[in-house]
Amino acid sequence: MSSYLNISLSALLMASASIAFSAPGLAASKASIRQNADVDPRGQVLSLSCAGCHGTDGKSAGIIPSFYGKSPEYIESALRDFKAGERASTVMMRHAKGYTDDEIHLIAQYFGTVWGKNK
Amino acid sequence: MSTNISRRDFNRLFATGVAGAALGMFGTSGAAFAAGYRVVVIGGGFGGAATAKYLKKLDPSLSVTLVEPKAAYVTCPFSNWVLGGLRTMKQITQTYATLARRYGIHVVPDTVVGIDTEKGTVKLKGGRVLGYDRLVVSPGIDFKWSAIDGYSEALAESKMPHAYQAGPQTLLLQKQLHAMKNGGTVLICPPGNPFRCPPGPYERASLIAYYLKQHKPKSRVIILDPKDKFSKQGLFNKGWKRLYPEMVEWRGPAAGGKVLSVDGGAMSVRTDLGELRGDVINIIPPQKAGLIAFTAGLTDDSGWCPVNPTSFESTIHKNVHVIGDACKAGAMPKSGFAASSQGKVAAAAIIRLLRGKEPVAPSLVNTCYSLIGKEYGVSVAGVYQLAPSGIVEIPGSGGLTPIDASDDQLMQEAMFAESWYTNIVRDIWA
Numbered sequence: 001m002s003s004y005l006n007i008s009l010s011a012l013l014m015a016s017a018s019i020a021f022s023a024p025g026l027a028a029s030k031a032s033i034r035q036n037a038d039v040d041p042r043g044q045v046l047s048l049s050c051a052g053c054h055g056t057d058g059k060s061a062g063i064i065p066s067f068y069g070k071s072p073e074y075i076e077s078a079l080r081d082f083k084a085g086e087r088a089s090t091v092m093m094r095h096a097k098g099y100t101d102d103e104i105h106l107i108a109q110y111f112g113t114v115w116g117k118n119k
Numbered sequence: 120m121s122t123n124i125s126r127r128d129f130n131r132l133f134a135t136g137v138a139g140a141a142l143g144m145f146g147t148s149g150a151a152f153a154a155g156y157r158v159v160v161i162g163g164g165f166g167g168a169a170t171a172k173y174l175k176k177l178d179p180s181l182s183v184t185l186v187e188p189k190a191a192y193v194t195c196p197f198s199n200w201v202l203g204g205l206r207t208m209k210q211i212t213q214t215y216a217t218l219a220r221r222y223g224i225h226v227v228p229d230t231v232v233g234i235d236t237e238k239g240t241v242k243l244k245g246g247r248v249l250g251y252d253r254l255v256v257s258p259g260i261d262f263k264w265s266a267i268d269g270y271s272e273a274l275a276e277s278k279m280p281h282a283y284q285a286g287p288q289t290l291l292l293q294k295q296l297h298a299m300k301n302g303g304t305v306l307i308c309p310p311g312n313p314f315r316c317p318p319g320p321y322e323r324a325s326l327i328a329y330y331l332k333q334h335k336p337k338s339r340v341i342i343l344d345p346k347d348k349f350s351k352q353g354l355f356n357k358g359w360k361r362l363y364p365e366m367v368e369w370r371g372p373a374a375g376g377k378v379l380s381v382d383g384g385a386m387s388v389r390t391d392l393g394e395l396r397g398d399v400i401n402i403i404p405p406q407k408a409g410l411i412a413f414t415a416g417l418t419d420d421s422g423w424c425p426v427n428p429t430s431f432e433s434t435i436h437k438n439v440h441v442i443g444d445a446c447k448a449g450a451m452p453k454s455g456f457a458a459s460s461q462g463k464v465a466a467a468a469i470i471r472l473l474r475g476k477e478p479v480a481p482s483l484v485n486t487c488y489s490l491i492g493k494e495y496g497v498s499v500a501g502v503y504q505l506a507p508s509g510i511v512e513i514p515g516s517g518g519l520t521p522i523d524a525s526d527d528q529l530m531q532e533a534m535f536a537e538s539w540y541t542n543i544v545r546d547i548w549a
């Protein structure tokens with residue numbers, strides 16, 4: 001990330017020589033702060049599909065269980081148990097088997113980041 | 120690396136004045152520099168609407184425009200439930216109000232008629248031209264009308280609905296089922312692979328039988344299939360035997376399953392083994408990518424769109440991403456779940472690409488639930504990754520509901536199917 005920022009910055013500085021800035025668009029840039037440093041991009045990509053069944057960010061409106069707000073430790077051990085077949089499931093074992101233990105860790109950490117529960 | 124900011128991006132950024140604000144932030148935060156980039160999404164179905172929502176959710180600074188002609192989108196998922204009498208059309212209709220209000224997506228009710236991939240613009244039927252930095256194309260399918268002799272769009276709209284794009288077609292098929300006499304014959308004629316929702320025709324046969332069993336129990340459902348095998352075949356066969364013995368019959372190519380031509384006047388189809396009459400005839404024609412994909416030159420000889428599986432960027436045109444039914448996604452089936460999963464991968468990739476970063480390795484998922492009876496659900500699941508040959512299913516993952524699943528499990532799957540629908544449409548349209 002830092003190398004990209006450097007480039008943006010130098011590009012901006014170069015351009016600033018010839019262009020006078022006004023400062024609208026603050027709202028837009030403030031919003032983009034949310035999408036920042038501690039979101040692991042691979043963790044994110046691994047996790048986005050869970051919402052197809054569990055609802056956005058794991059917030060389910062139906063009988064499929066919600067996991068919104070649960071600790072990363074809880075999510076990680078649940079996924080590992082499903083994967084190992086140690087916890088009964090209709091479909092979760094078939095899904096959990098698609099991820100390595102490291103990926104399961106990344107998924108759990110990602111959701112922790114989403115609800116700010118990581119240490 | 121500095122080529123990541125092209126001259127065009129540069130000009131545009133300074134023209135919009137966003138760069139000034141971004142500059143001010145560098146001192147205090149690690150916020151990235153994607154503010155104001157324009158992404159246009161074509162099509163507000165499972166793929167397009169999911170992409171638009173997740174683009175804004177993951178990076179609210181983007182300017183996202185969703186072009187979709189229909190004010191109300193009727194989902195194909197659960198349209199078979201409507202035929203079974205288990206849902207109303209209203210319950211499977213989605214709108215774009217929340218995407219506009221809550222996520223700030225510019226929803227434009229229009230149709231894209233042309234894409235200028237050199238200039239980076241799309242032209243709308245209504246005359247407007249929209250510029251983009253990245254374009255997402257999710258137009259779904261079109262039908263190969265001439266594949267079956269005698270079939271046509273006009274015949275689909277009058278006598279032999281496909282009901283494979285939900286809406287008026289679903290209603291027509293439902294109306295015909297309601298009007299049919301007890302003891303009538305329903306013919307369901309699916310196409311060969313690949314096509315949208317591989318288990319769709321068989322779930323349809325099940326839920327039509329569910330309706331008939333209650334209201335017209337002397338009737339029959341015959342599936343005429345050009346394929347030797349079909350999705351979840353063992354599970355469907357078992358379910359039909361248990362719930363609809365004598366009512367549902369599947370005929371493969373050797374048993375006269377291949378439909379060669381249809382006759383709207385006689386309400387009949389012709390196969391290798393001769394003529395067959397139906398009181399209700401559901402023809403599901405072979406398919407290809409939606410029209411705009413052809414107009415824009417995004418398709419290859421197969422009639423579908425080749426893409427880079429990491430970002431879903433077209434391998435034909437730069438800065439254009441094709442997702443959903445229209446794209447070639449390796450081992451993934453053409454489903455709403457798959458389209459939304461692809462849309463999210465594309466959204467995350469686009470955000471990184473706009474910031475000059477490489478997209479990360481994709482992770483893709485699909486699950487298709489099918490309802491065989493009201494308390495009898497089955498599913499097929501898949502988790503996919505990138506291999507040298509493209510998108511492949513991860514060995515050992517996914518698969519079917521066990522063939523010996525208990526009644527309790529089948530009932531749970533039926534309830535989870537219902538919950539899946541509720542959650543996925545909220546994840547995409549709310």
Ligand SMILES: Cc1cc2nc3c(=O)[nH]c(=O)nc-3n(C[C@H](O)[C@H](O)[C@H](O)COP(=O)(O)OP(=O)(O)OC[C@H]3O[C@@H](n4cnc5c(N)ncnc54)[C@H](O)[C@@H]3O)c2cc1C
Pocket residue numbers: 161162163164165166167186187188189192194195196197198199229230231232257258259260282283284315316319320323409410411442443444445453454455456457458486487488
């Ligand atoms: C009977 C049936 C049952 C199904 N059941 C399931 C299921 O249970 N689970 C599942 O996951 N999938 C299911 N599917 C499959 C699912 O419907 C599709 O795979 C999914 O809709 C594909 O999404 P898409 O975004 O590619 O296309 P679509 O959802 O078809 O969306 C395309 C949109 O693009 C718009 N459009 C097209 N051209 C243009 C243009 N030029 N300009 C602007 N807009 C345009 C169209 O109006 C349309 O709204 C089922 C399908 C059928 C037919």
